[in-house]
Every structure is written in structure tokens, then in C-alpha cells.
Amino acid sequence: MATYPTETGHYGDFGGRFVPETLMPAILELEKAFKEAKEDEGFQEEMRYYLKQYVGRETPLYYAERLSKHLDGPRIYLKREDLNHTGAHKINNTIGQALLTQRMGKKKVVAETGAGQHGVATATVSALLGLECIIFMGKEDVRRQALNVYRMELLGAQVVSVDQGNGTLKDAVNEAMRYWTANVEDTHYIFGTAAGPHPFPQIVRDFQRIIGDETRKQVIEAEGKLPEAVVACVGGGSNAIGMFYPFVDDLDVKMYGVEAGGKGLLSGMHAASLTEGKAGILHGSLSYLLQNEDGQVQEPHSISAGLDYPGVGPEHSYLKDAGRVTYDAITDEEALEAVRMLSRTEGIIPALESAHAVAYCKKLAPVMNKEDVLVVCLSGRGDKDVNTIREAHETGGDLHD
Amino acid sequence: MTKAKLDTAFQTVEKVGEKAFVPYIMAGDGGLENLNESIRFLAESGATAIELGLPFSDPVADGPTIQAAGIRALEAGTTVQAVLDEVAKEKDNRMIPLVIMTYLNPIFAYGVEAFAQSCEAAGISGLILPDLPLEEEGLVVKALKKHNIALIRLVALTSTQERIQALAERSEGFLYAVTVAGTTGERASFVNQIGAHLQALKEISKAPVLAGFGVSTPEHVKELSQYCDGVVVGSKIVDALNRGDKQQVADLIASRKEA
Numbered sequence: 231m232a233t234y235p236t237e238t239g240h241y242g243d244f245g246g247r248f249v250p251e252t253l254m255p256a257i258l259e260l261e262k263a264f265k266e267a268k269e270d271e272g273f274q275e276e277m278r279y280y281l282k283q284y285v286g287r288e289t290p291l292y293y294a295e296r297l298s299k300h301l302d303g304p305r306i307y308l309k310r311e312d313l314n315h316t317g318a319h320k321i322n323n324t325i326g327q328a329l330l331t332q333r334m335g336k337k338k339v340v341a342e343t344g345a346g347q348h349g350v351a352t353a354t355v356s357a358l359l360g361l362e363c364i365i366f367m368g369k370e371d372v373r374r375q376a377l378n379v380y381r382m383e384l385l386g387a388q389v390v391s392v393d394q395g396n397g398t399l400k401d402a403v404n405e406a407m408r409y410w411t412a413n414v415e416d417t418h419y420i421f422g423t424a425a426g427p428h429p430f431p432q433i434v435r436d437f438q439r440i441i442g443d444e445t446r447k448q449v450i451e452a453e454g455k456l457p458e459a460v461v462a463c464v465g466g467g468s469n470a471i472g473m474f475y476p477f478v479d480d481l482d483v484k485m486y487g488v489e490a491g492g493k494g495l496l497s498g499m500h501a502a503s504l505t506e507g508k509a510g511i512l513h514g515s516l517s518y519l520l521q522n523e524d525g526q527v528q529e530p531h532s533i534s535a536g537l538d539y540p541g542v543g544p545e546h547s548y549l550k551d552a553g554r555v556t557y558d559a560i561t562d563e564e565a566l567e568a569v570r571m572l573s574r575t576e577g578i579i580p581a582l583e584s585a586h587a588v589a590y591c592k593k594l595a596p597v598m599n600k601e602d603v604l605v606v607c608l609s610g611r612g613d614k615d616v617n618t619i620r621e622a623h624e625t626g627g628d629l630h631d
Numbered sequence: 632m633t634k635a636k637l638d639t640a641f642q643t644v645e646k647v648g649e650k651a652f653v654p655y656i657m658a659g660d661g662g663l664e665n666l667n668e669s670i671r672f673l674a675e676s677g678a679t680a681i682e683l684g685l686p687f688s689d690p691v692a693d694g695p696t697i698q699a700a701g702i703r704a705l706e707a708g709t710t711v712q713a714v715l716d717e718v719a720k721e722k723d724n725r726m727i728p729l730v731i732m733t734y735l736n737p738i739f740a741y742g743v744e745a746f747a748q749s750c751e752a753a754g755i756s757g758l759i760l761p762d763l764p765l766e767e768e769g770l771v772v773k774a775l776k777k778h779n780i781a782l783i784r785l786v787a788l789t790s791t792q793e794r795i796q797a798l799a800e801r802s803e804g805f806l807y808a809v810t811v812a813g814t815t816g817e818r819a820s821f822v823n824q825i826g827a828h829l830q831a832l833k834e835i836s837k838a839p840v841l842a843g844f845g846v847s848t849p850e851h852v853k854e855l856s857q858y859c860d861g862v863v864v865g866s867k868i869v870d871a872l873n874r875g876d877k878q879q880v881a882d883l884i885a886s887r888k889e890a
């Protein structure tokens with residue numbers, strides 16, 4: 231397949247940089263800094279150092295034997311991004327962008343967060359590199375991810391609760407963008423997913439592709455072949471694009487992106503932008519978007535804060551239209567069930583986001599062969615979600631068979 | 632005709648040695664049925680042109696006042712089509728030019744070509760899109776040109792010399808000089824270099840230069856108008872109209888005469 235994005239940040243019809251003029255100079259500066267860093271062996275060396283010694287990479291590709299048996303399907307491997315420092319894939323990106331911040335001579339960073347994982351990962355690298363850090367988080371997410379709020383504060387970050395809208399990720403991004411606009415001269419915006427204006431989708435992908443690069447090598451070592459399929463959950467799309475990108479040209483590897491089906495696609499209460507949305511412009515890029523007839527963005531719903539976003543990264547929109555990746559949705563209930571399934575078969579409590587990918591294995595198992603290999607991106611651990619899961623259980627979702 | 636109406640309005644103001652005043656209102660805030668009346672009131676109060684906001688769910692260039700107005704408008708059921716229909720009703724006896732300010736997505740959803748066509752039919756003169764930088768203009772320029780709608784460009788305090796030049800060369804109707812680093816909303820004061828910045832823009836721009844974002848008092852109007860061709864006032868007008876304080880709006884517009 232052709233390499234994307236183009237020089238102007240487009241992925242086919244998608245992508246671009248739809249931002250106020252006030253931000254454009256910073257966007258161009260970032261693009262330049264990123265290009266230079268990519269070519270700079272010193273920068274790459276620094277990245278490798280922190281990823282190994284600080285983040286704890288490489289992460290294992292673990293053969294989930296009991297899960298595979300339980301589902302009576304293919305050989306399922308879990309790419310253990312949950313074992314990264316701070317408990318999710320998010321830090322692969324934040325460490326890279328924090329180093330870029332330093333390269334650009336900026337000392338402050340701003341970020342949005344949904345589940346709080348990106349906020350924690352940003353606060354963490356800010357502490358590590360001595361950057362001043364401010365995090366915007368929707369009011370509803372502050373409530374459902376209270377522990378992560380405290381974590382960020384413990385790490386020295388300032389957390390601002392956002393009241394607008396549903397008080398979720400979209401609203402946090404709006405406020406973070408407004409803050410960045412007002413403070414762009416000395417502040418870098420560490421965008422947390424593979425969406426937003428160019429060059430963010432590319433930067434985030436390039437920092438996250440280590441997931442797929444390692445997986446590719448590990449699966450060949452373990453199985454002597456490429457997997458038949460890979461699965462990842464899709465919020466804005468960073469863990470998924472990180473996993474998919476190195477396999478894009480391996481046309482025999484089927485790829486599945488799993489969105490949040492919320493209370494079901496028919497209910498209208500979901501966050502399945504690729505499955506149910508249509509092309510539109512939000513937060514700086516043209517991509518699939520949940521919106522009404524009049525171009526107003528719809529409030530998404532998902533039990534998982536990290537997937538509760540009406541947009542998605544432009545490269546996913548491109549891969550969908552190109553027919554290279556299949557996107558589908560998993561409901562809140564199915565995700566909760568997958569949390570239990572993985573916890574009890576493997577002793578791994580997945581993040582609610584990642585549980586969407588795990589749940590999809592159940593759908594794929596019957597249509598795959600026993601000797602097939604299926605890789606799941608386990609993007610994060612479930613510690614942050616234990617309260618949400620317990621609440622869901624107590625208010626009706628039965629965790630017991 | 633539509634675009635020319637805007638040019639004529641600015642020329643008329645300049646000829647008599649006055650400064651332009653462009654108030655911003657949010658269409659549908661306070662009921663769409665009152666929109667034409669608000670437009671008439673602003674025209675009678677001495678506005679040069681009117682910036683008509685079309686509400687968008689995620690207005691990242693706007694501060695709290697205009698965000699809240701947008702939410703009120705959306706909750707009242709305001710749609711792009713309804714606004715255009717309402718405005719079209721008084722197209723023929725309206726002297727004052729109207730400029731729409733909104734974000735790209737509502738237009739994209741409507742269809743860019745269809746939107747430009749409907750704007751022309753409704754007698755709209757120009758369009759301001761704060762989330763459309765130079766780099767992405769290709770999405771709309773052809774349709775706007777075809778239908779005689781001016782694309783008003785915004786320059787920022789952070790714009791490089793090179794970008795300022797390119798924006799000034801392209802801007803139609805007027806060049807919108809954003810006077811703060813940040814979103815719309817009232818401010819106490821402006822950076823020291825604002826005068827020099829506006830004067831430099833005037834030097835290179837063929838179109839009139841209007842200062843906007845944060846302009847909220849008669850003193851601001853006078854201060855900024857010295858350096859350029861006039862001002863755009865948003866949040867303060869939106870707030871005053873929401874409170875029903877028409878006198879404050881009229882006083883603010885009248886302050887252009889003292890500038």
C-alpha cells in the first residue's frame with residue numbers, strides 16, 4: 231500500500247490540519263521538529279533508552295493457552311501493553327512527545343485525557359523530564375476515574391475538570407485545544423491518540439508502531455509465521471494503528487478494529503465512529519465522525535472512558551475505505567463479560583478499553599481454525615476500572631454465570 | 632452582488648472618515664424568529680456589517696460566552712437551513728451585509744457547494760471559518776468564488792511574516808486580525824505591540840483590516856480603531872443581547888464614531 235500521510239498530512243480524503251491560524255505556526259514547528267528527530271540517531275537512542283529502562287519494553291507476546299482452550303478457537307496471543315510503566319500503551323507516545331517538547335525548547339505541556347491513562351502517562355513523563363503539566367479531563371471521567379485523577383496530582387500535574395457537554399473526552403479535547411491556543415508560545419500539546427490535526431496522527435502512529443514491530447518479530451519467533459489475524463480496540467485509534475501499521479502490507483494478515491458499541495448500535499448510545507459515523511471535521515482532522523444531519527457532533531457513549539469519543543484517527547478512516555481493516559463494535563455488556571473471561575482464564579484483568587478487543591476474540595473464534603494465530607493488543611490493565619466494573623455489576627450486570 | 636455589498640459598506644464608512652463596526656450575534660440565540668429583528672436593530676444602531684454565528688457543537692476557537700450562546704441556539708433547534716431560510720426572507724430590503732461565521736463541519740455536512748449556493752440565495756456576503764487555515768482552503772474556495780461569497784481570512788498574533796503576507800494577499804471582504812492569543816471572549820487589555828501589529832497589517836493588506844477577539848469596551852473600540860479600519864465585537868454583544876440590554880449594544884456601536 232502507499233505510504234501515508236502525504237506531505238500535507240492527508241490520508242486519501244482524510245486527515246489534514248483544520249486548526250485556527252493561531253495554532254498553525256506551532257503545528258508547522260512540530261512537524262519540522264518531528265522530521266528532524268526521526269533522522270537524529272541521538273534522539274532515537276534516547277527513545278530506546280527510556281523505552282527499555284523506564285517503560286519496561288519490550289512487552290511480552292504471551293500465549294493465552296487457557297483463553298484459547300476456553301474459546302475453542304485459534305491460538306490467541308496477548309501483546310502485553312498492560313505491563314508498560316503506568317499500565318497502558320499510552321506512555322510509548324508520551325515519552326516520545328515529551329522528548330520532542332524538550333527539543334523544541336518548550337517547558338510546559340498540556341494534554342486531554344479520557345480514562346486518565348493518557349493523563350497519567352503525560353504527568354509521568356513530565357515528572358521524569360521536569361516539564362510543567364496541565365491535564366484537561368471531562369467531569370464525568372473525573373468521577374469514574376477518580377483514582378487516576380489523584381495519580382496525576384501525585385505526579386505533580388494540575389488536573390482541570392471540564393463541565394461542558396457530557397463531560398467526557400471530546401469536551402476535554404476542546405478545552406485542551408483552547409488552552410493550547412492561548413499558551414501556544416511556550417506550551418506543547420501532547421495529543422493522546424492518533425487523531426487531531428496533522429502531524430499528530432503520524433507522530434502518535436510512529437511512536438506507537440513499536441507495538442506492531444515487536445509483535446511481528448515475536449510472533450515469528452514463537453510460531454514461525456505471521457498471525458492470521460490481529461485485533462485491537464479503537465478509541466481515537468492509537469494502540470490499534472500502532473499494532474496494525476507494521477502489518478498493513480502483509481495482506482494475509484486480517485486486521486480488526488473494535489469500537490465501543492455502548493448500549494448497542496441501534497440504541498444510538500455508542501462510540502462507533504467508523505461503524506456508524508460519516509466523514510466530518512472535528513479536532514483538526516477530517517475523518518469518520520458521529521454527527522447528526524446538521525453536522526453537529528453527537529455525544530458518544532461507552533462504559534469505557536478511553537473509547538468514549540465521537541471521532542477517530544484519519545488513518546483508520548483511510549484503512550476502512552481501502553478495505554484493509556474491518557471495523558466492528560462490541561457492547562458495554564460484552565466488554566464486561568470479556569473482563570471476567572480474561573480475569574478468570576488467565577489471571578489478567580484487562581482495561582475496559584482492551585476488553586473490547588478481547589471480547590471480539592469470542593466472535594472470531596468460531597470462524598478461525600485451531601492452528602491459526604490471533605494476536606490481541608491488550609492495550610492496558612484494568613486496575614483503573616475496578617470501581618466501574620463493580621458498579622456495573624452491582625447495578626445489574628451479573629458477573630457470575 | 633453579494634461580495635460587492637461588503638466592499639461597498641466598508642468604502643462608504645471610509646469615505647466619511649469613520650471606522651467600521653461589525654457586531655457578532657449567534658443565530659438562533661433568543662429564538663430564530665427574532666433574528667431579522669436583531670439584524671435590523673444592529674443596522675439601525677450603525678453597524679457596518681453583521682457577523683452571524685451558526686452554532687456548532689464543538690467551537691474550539693470560542694470562549695465561554697459564545698460557547699454558551701451556541702448551546703442555547705442548538706437547544707432551541709437551530710439548523711443551518713433554518714437560519715438561511717430566515718435570513719433569505721428579508722434579503723431584498725436589507726441594506727446591511729451579512730457575513731457568516733461558523734466551523735467547517737456544519738458546512739461540510741450541508742455540502743460545500745450547496746451551502747455556497749444557499750448563501751448566495753439568502754444574500755450572504757462572506758464567510759469566516761476559524762478552523763480553516765490557508766493549507767486547507769482548497770475545500771471551499773472554488774464554491775465560494777462561484778457564488779460570490781467572500782472568504783475572510785484570519786491572521787493571528789502568532790502568524791509568521793510569510794503567512795501574514797499570504798493571508799493579506801488572499802483575504803476578501805476584510806482581513807480579520809485576531810487581537811489575542813486565544814479564544815473569543817472579553818479581555819481587560821491587549822498586548823503592547825497590538826498597535827504596531829495592526830498598522831503593519833494595514834500596510835500590506837488590500838482589504839480593510841478589522842481587529843477582533845476580546846474587544847469589549849468603548850475604550851477598546853477607540854484604541855484599536857486608531858490602528859486599523861475598525862473592529863469586530865462578539866462576546867460583549869452576545870452577552871448584552873442575552874441580558875436584553877440593547878442600550879449597551881447601541882452605545883458600543885456608537886463608540887465607533889468617536890474613534
Ligand SMILES: Cc1ncc(COP(=O)(O)O)c(C=O)c1O
Nearest residue numbers: 347465466467468469536583610
Ligand atoms: C488502555 C487503553 N486502551 C485503549 C485506549 C483507547 O485509545 P486509543 O484508541 O488511542 O488506543 C485507551 C484510552 O484512554 C486506554 O487507556
